[in-house]
Amino acid sequence: MSQKQLDEFFDYLRFPSISTDSNHKSDVNACADSLVAKFTSMGLSVEKHETPGHPVIVAKSESKDGLLTVLIYGHYDVQPVDPVEEWDTPPFEPTLVGDKIFCRGATDNKGQNFAHILGVEETLKEEGELPVNVIFLLEGEEEIGSPNLAPFLREHKDELKCDICAVSDTGMIGPGIPTMTYGLRGIACLEFIVRGPTLDLHSGVYGGAVPNPALIAAQIVSKLHDENGKILIPGFYDKVVPLEDWEREMWAKLPDGEQATIDETGVKGLWGEAGYTALEQRWGRPTAEVNGIGGGYQGEGSKTVIPREAMAKLSFRLVADQDPADILKLASDYLNSLCPDSCTIEVELGHDGPAYVMDPNSKYGKAAQTALKETFNDAARLIREGGSIPIIQAFKDILDVDTLLLGLALPDCQIHAPNESFTVTNFEAGIKLNRALLKELAK
């Protein structure tokens, strides 16, 4: 790859396009503008669409009759950088160390979508035309649940008409191992606040006789799972489609998922739903997680207080055919039922998105596998992923297309965490993959 391509990538990475933080609204917008400029320079027709949140960018190659149309989706927004003190290099100053480019968004998702952009640019430069019609769709709200993208798809359905969607925003099971993801978990988020006394109380004067919201919040959270890791919310598993034998057998042949999970996370031991391997638990089973919990004194030393309130933020990872809205209702009812009469609980529902599963051996799925093989000189491994990309099922529901998930995130890339990185090797591979994919799809 050329220095120019790397420089352009670094410029893209420098925008602190943190979608969740309103202080960064103008940075997200400036990042969108940089994409407009890039697509314009490539000769694509590009539009920046304002939304109630962050802009959506749509760029199209010249549309030719008789050619397949491929929608390439990605997101230019990134996660916050905290805890910033744990970064070894400034989070928005791309820093090359060996093969790794350290920067927030390097892998998730700027590196992966920019590789597609550069792949198309290279093909146009070298061959003068593309083997397929391409529509790029880049959004700035994926990391906050894509609240405005489904309405956008509905409104621009005709303009976005396509045959297949391609997305690089998932993982590879190891360096150099081509990986096609045929399923993603869905997500449903909520938070609750338990309220007790009307003011923080002296824990000596009142302790023992009044309910402590922090304790009650902890007791509620402790009732999310039984001792076998099964989720106790009534009805939670009712619509779960079980894993199929062929996929359990296929995943059992992958490198040891138990050990990999331990090595990647640094835990002393694993935890989870009994009867499933670590990969099955991570990719094919639903979960209930506590993403944050708090209340009461968090400062230095001790403070003898009964806090007036305590909170927790929960998220559920879902599988087909769980409906996120149903799950939020069931969870909310369950949380309410667990709160004793001595306190109140308020449950606030957050964003959600359904799970996605496709047939990896469909015609386009096979083309994607061939493109992966050409790029990495090895047969594609077929996996599902535990993470979520909320809009993917909407591509199916609204645009009636499947999505090929051809990710380049490595197990040690630290997305959403300090010191996120993307390798130059995978950046180059992503450019190659885009070119191979468009060719294979055109066949």
Ligand code: BES
């Ligand atoms: N790229 C990730 C999703 C992902 C990561 C899929 C790794 C497979 C493997 C995406 O940007 C992401 O982080 N999604 C969020 C969605 C949520 C905020 C609605 C997620 O999964 O937490």
Ligand code: ZN
């Ligand atoms: Zn992400």
